[in-house]
Amino acid sequence: MKSKRKKKLTIAMIRRQYDQYNRSFFRNSLPKAVTFLVVKRRDCLAETSEFVDAKTKAHLHFQIEFSRELWNLQSRRVAYTILLHEMVHLAAGLHNNHNKVFEANRKTFD
Numbered sequence: 589m590k591s592k593r594k595k596k597l598t599i600a601m602i603r604r605q606y607d608q609y610n611r612s613f614f615r616n617s618l619p620k621a622v623t624f625l626v627v628k629r630r631d632c633l634a635e636t637s638e639f640v641d642a643k644t645k646a647h648l649h650f651q652i653e654f655s656r657e658l659w660n661l662q663s664r665r666v667a668y669t670i671l672l673h674e675m676v677h678l679a680a681g682l683h684n685n686h687n688k689v690f691e692a693n694r695k696t697f698d
């Protein structure tokens with residue numbers, strides 16, 4: 589008998605989905621150097637940030653953090669929806685946080 593239990597959500601799955609969304613929705617324009625991790629936090633479900641060199645301020649990489657609460661849901665559908673939202677942040681530019689530019693980018697997914 590085949591097990592009905594779903595595969596556990598992993599960072600590798602998130603990375604694969606990121607690459608797929610990047611190809612399908614962003615013409616591969618989003619950065620490839622993105623780190624994904626799960627953190628204990630209560631203020632939001634996920635957050636995207638940019639890491640820069642402390643001295644030169646040169647761009648190093650982006651990081652998308654998922655909250656432990658979101659991760660514990662173990663729902664691929666929810667996690668991928670949140671992932672796409674964070675990718676819109678990358679597409680809009682992180683300085684355009686939930687503003688008009690962000691909304692214009694987000695609306696293409698409604």
Ligand SMILES: [Zn+2]
Nearest residue numbers: 673674677686
């Ligand atoms: Zn957001």
